[in-house]
Amino acid sequence: MDPKKLRYSPTHEWVDVEGGTAVVGLSKFAVDQLTDLLTIELPKVGDRLTAGKSFGEVESVKSVNDLYAPVSGEVVEVNQALADDVQILSEDPYAKGWLVKIKVDDPADAEKLMDHTAYETKIASDDH
Amino acid sequence: MADPTALKTPLFDWHQANGGRMVDFAGWSMPVQYTSIVEEHQAVRRGVGLFDVSHMGRLAFDGAKALDWINLVATNDAAKLEAGRIQYSLLANDLGGLIDDILVYRLAKGYYVVCNASNRERVVAQFQEHREGFKAALSDRTADTAMIAVQGPSAAATVQAISSVTFDGLKYYHATEAKLLDGVAALVSRTGYTGEDGFELIVPAADAAKVWIGLMDAGAPFGVVPCGLGARDTLRFEAAMPLYGHELTDTTSPFAAGVGWAVKLDKGDFVGAEALRQQAQSPGSTRVGLKLEGKRIARQGSSVTSDDRSLGLVTSGTFAPTLQASLAMALIDPEFAAPGKKVVVDVRGKPEPAEVVPLPFYKRPRPQSQT
Known part of the structure; x- marks a missing residue:
């Protein structure tokens, strides 16, 4: 996945919509902020996700953090390899470290999220 | 966002310039980590790590009745301390709950108390409330000094490298005055909060950065890393050392928390003694x-x-x-x-x-x- 072509939520999830399906992940910035990842809890196939609502959590030594759905839809696939070994997320957040694939309610929803440039600007200002 | 009123230690600029992730902790802006809590933790278990612990409260006691004052307010028996020795002690309230846990140093002249950053004002207030006309003075040295913890199996070699005196004979929970680098006056103690061998150095605030950088250079052969509050917590946790606000609170009995050994019920009257005597029978x-x-x-x-x-x-x-x-x-x-x-x-x-x-x-x- 090319990070430059993804859309981003303010809570650092990325989304890649193709046709009616979206791949959802967590940005490298967020992963680097978390550090020392321990576990990840992901939803099940068939679960409904609602944009802006929590759909799982990622726990590090330091803290527990909710994962928020960037768009609404139904879970069609879960990254089981990641659920078994959360280190994959640290190593490869934009490819092997994807979280879930969802059948989106409205593919246009992703257009409302930040593009890469807007997201980079946001994290640069948050970092101070 | 950071609290603009948060206090800064003399090492704040170094932390910021070297990747320290600053968080507000007990009214201070402190590094929680530089790279990774786990990496910093392992460096201390295997080699050596440096911690800025300047946020801890440092209180100097002087005067003829300093010992009586400390022994009235703290639960351990400071009369047992010889010069150059350090004792873990507690401040109890009237109900036998805990105001703080502290270290009491007996120096060649006077005493020194190190308390938690979050409780410094309460500790000072508790001493002032039980002043009782003692001929003694308490001065808060927190702002004009800095405190650096050097922890890990290579801590001794690291501290030794910046001092002309030898610390070989300095035993656990002992302290000595020493000159570091080109003559920085330091109070060096063999103490720490990590479960490893280690030292804590109290130096003038103006010399803190120089000593810290000297230690980073001296520790380089041993893989020294700067460590934040995150690793400090995981290290003390593995060693099962209690942390105020967690294992110790206003309403926790020291006998329940496993620090009852620092309460000396037979030393004469002290604040909280009556309640603590009852707790000792059945901690709950x-x-x-x-x-x-x-x-x-x-x-x-x-x-x-x-x-x-x-x-x-x-x-x-x-x-x-x-x-x-x-x-x-x-x-x-x-x-x-x-x-x-x-x-x-x-x-x-x-x-x-x-x-x-x-x-x-x-x-x-x-x-x-x-x-």
């Missing part, structure tokens, strides 16, 4: 170690049960980097305190099976010949 709960089956962390406040019977609460929990397990400390019903007992911990709504295990979780492999 006991501090235990728990090992969870899964990796999720049982953080402070998680409830501990057995067959739906409430046993108590988790005081601290983390994923222990050295032991590679999700561990917790909890204050629970003494009936369930025996290692091997099976309990259930509620981790954010999900029951997680756990077993009572002995404390401390971690003991350094070969304690050096210190007493």
Whole structure:
């Protein structure tokens, strides 16, 4: 996945919509902020996700953090390899470290999220 | 966003320039980590790490009655201290709860008390409230000094490299005055909060950066890294050292928390003595170690049960980097305190099976010949 072509939520999830399906992940910035990842809890196939609502959590030594759905839809696939070994997320957040694939309610929803440039600007200002 | 009123230690600029992630802690802006809590933790277990602990309160006591004053307010018996020795002690309230845990240093002249940053004002207030006309003076030296902890198996070699005097004979919980680098006056103690060999250095605030950089250079052959509050917490946790606000609180009995040994009921009257005498008979709960089956962390406040019977609460929990397990400390019903007992911990709504295990979780492999 090319990070430059993804859309981003303010809570650092990325989304890649193709046709009616979206791949959802967590940005490298967020992963680097978390550090020392321990576990990840992901939803099940068939679960409904609602944009802006929590759909799982990622726990590090330091803290527990909710994962928020960037768009609404139904879970069609879960990254089981990641659920078994959360280190994959640290190593490869934009490819092997994807979280879930969802059948989106409205593919246009992703257009409302930040593009890469807007997201980079946001994290640069948050970092101070 | 950072609190603009947060206090800064003399090393604040160094932390910011060197990747320290600054957080507000007890009114101070402190680094929680530089790279990774686990990496910093392992550096201390294997080599050496530096911690800025300048946020800790440093109070100097002088005068003929300084000892009487300290012995009235703190629970341990400071009269037993010889010059150059350090003692762990507690400040209790009238009900036998804890105001803070402290270290009392007896110096060649006078005493020194190191207390928690979060409690410094309460500690000073407690001493002032029980002044009782003692001929003694308390001066808060926190702002004009800095404190650096050097911890790990290579701590001694690191500190030695910046001093002309030898620390070979400096035993655990002893302190000495020394000159560092080109003559910086330091109070050097063999103390720490990590479960490893280590030192804490109190130096003038103006010299703090120079000493810190000197230690970073001296520790380079041993893989020295700067460490934040995150690693400080996981290290003290593995060593089962209590942390105020977690294992120790306003309403926790020192006998339940496992620090009753620092309460000397036979030393004469002191604040909280009457309540503590009663607690000593039946503390109500006991501090235990728990090992969870899964990796999720049982953080402070998680409830501990057995067959739906409430046993108590988790005081601290983390994923222990050295032991590679999700561990917790909890204050629970003494009936369930025996290692091997099976309990259930509620981790954010999900029951997680756990077993009572002995404390401390971690003991350094070969304690050096210190007493």
